[in-house]
């Protein structure tokens with residue numbers, strides 16, 4: 277009996293368990309999946325919890341609910357991978373040998389990376405919304421916050437769901453208008469990039485959004501430290517921004533387990549072939565989702581497309597065939613803009629987000645890079661799709677893992693810059 | 697796409713003045729772009745440019761932190777060499793695209 281081991285039972289790991297149990301023979305291959313958590317969180321919902329649009333209980337379910345029959349779930353913290361011995365050591369000392377390993381341990385916030393970010397002020401007037409606890413605590417804070425300077429901030433790229441901070445700023449505008457206190461809140465968006473939008477078409481189409489919502493922009497801000505007492509953030513270039521409430525996205529890093537295993541880049545992301553999803557660590561180790569260093573967006577939709585391709589490549593690897601190099605970086609994300617509207621973007625390694633219709637060329641019903649109510653309904657429907665189709669490894673009709681250019685308005689030749 | 701001439705060589709740039717093809721780049725071109733950014737190139741500048749181009753070729757997305765940990769310069773010196781938006785300016789001088797998000 278051979279053994280396939282999956283590390284992490286989040287979005288990617290759960291999808292892989294479902295795909296592979298259907299595809300490979302249980303007589304020949306045992307499948308095990310390891311995770312330290314008892315709960316599977318719907319992370320896209322963390323954006324809505326602070327504004328009381330979703331209740332905390334709507335964004336979590338028991339982790340074992342989504343692990344298929346025939347796959348063994350081990351609830352334990354992973355200590356490290358010993359790639360030379362082909363085994364994984366757990367925190368309780370148990371060792372699990374494998375023939376094929378899939379790393380799906382995602383990324384988490386690392387507020388300790390920024391001087392002064394943690395401390396007495398953490399989750400009092402400095403918050404994250406990238407964790408369950410952060411989004412819940414922020415909801416409690418916003419319930420009776422009297423207003424002042426709200427600063428929405430990104431520490432450094434890459435972060436998962438790179439549009440979430442901007443969505444947070446838009447939803448905050450909408451939230452305070454509805455509360456009748458928008459005049460008491462000053463919203464500033466602070467980013468290390470040179471704008472809220474950095475791609476040519478999106479910049480052109482969406483430049484109006486910040487002005488329309490009266491959100492100030494501080495670009496090119498590379499944070500050096502948080503002054504929790506003085507309520508200021510400082511950057512390396514000497515700039516400072518004052519806040520009453522700081523909502524920050526701390527540095528995102530891969531799990532420290534990657535570092536303990538002796539591979540990973542300076543942010544603990546696993547060096548991975550961006551087209552085949554085989555790691556550069558060893559040929560029997562594959563990686564998927566937020567844990568990799570590939571230049572695609574770190575998003576659930578990306579992991580969904582990767583899962584279809586990785587499943588095919590694992591089957592090829594088992595049969596001793598050459599891997600297919602066809603992951604194109606496809607991402608498909610809704611962007612909430614507040615007031616019941618959202619944008620939709622669809623792009624890959626080489627094609628920037630543009631306007632057009634989706635998924636049916638010329639028909640839609642969704643509109644790319646335009647604010648519509650239908651797109652907002654799409655974003656809300658994503659939660660149902662996530663729990664009922666996505667993590668169960670079901671194919672989503674009309675949306676293929678390779679991006680389609682049909683129905684999209686490309687002006688020039690595709691550009692080829694890596695995205696975060 | 698725009699054509700621009702640096703050091704007597706015609707190169708393709710995007711609307712913001714970033715080269716679109718690193719293979720068209722050479723040191724004279726880098727020196728002239730640096731002048732447009734108000735920077736006089738020194739050996740230290742070139743060490744940073746070499747590192748940045750090397751990372752770009754390996755498809756490693758660049759961040760201020762990465763450069764700070766590169767062993768080539770620390771973040772303070774990086775700011776001193778390329779004042780204000782150091783990553784943007786250094787990328788442009790190196791002939792690679794500016795760092796971008798997904799939209």
Ligand SMILES: Cc1cc2nc3c(=O)[nH]c(=O)nc-3n(C[C@H](O)[C@H](O)[C@H](O)COP(=O)(O)OP(=O)(O)OC[C@H]3O[C@@H](n4cnc5c(N)ncnc54)[C@H](O)[C@@H]3O)c2cc1C
Nearest residue numbers: 284286287288312319320354381382437565566575576577
């Ligand atoms: C606020 C927010 C909004 C988002 N919005 C969207 C959106 O609108 N659309 C979209 O597509 N994506 C969105 N995302 C991103 C999406 O949630 C992630 O990209 C996706 O969950 C990545 O899946 P993953 O399996 O790679 O990682 P995860 O789902 O994070 O899973 C990693 C798993 O590994 C486990 N693990 C890690 N280390 C260890 C260890 N040492 N031992 C044991 N277990 C370990 C963790 O417990 C976890 O269960 C959003 C994310 C956030 C935070």
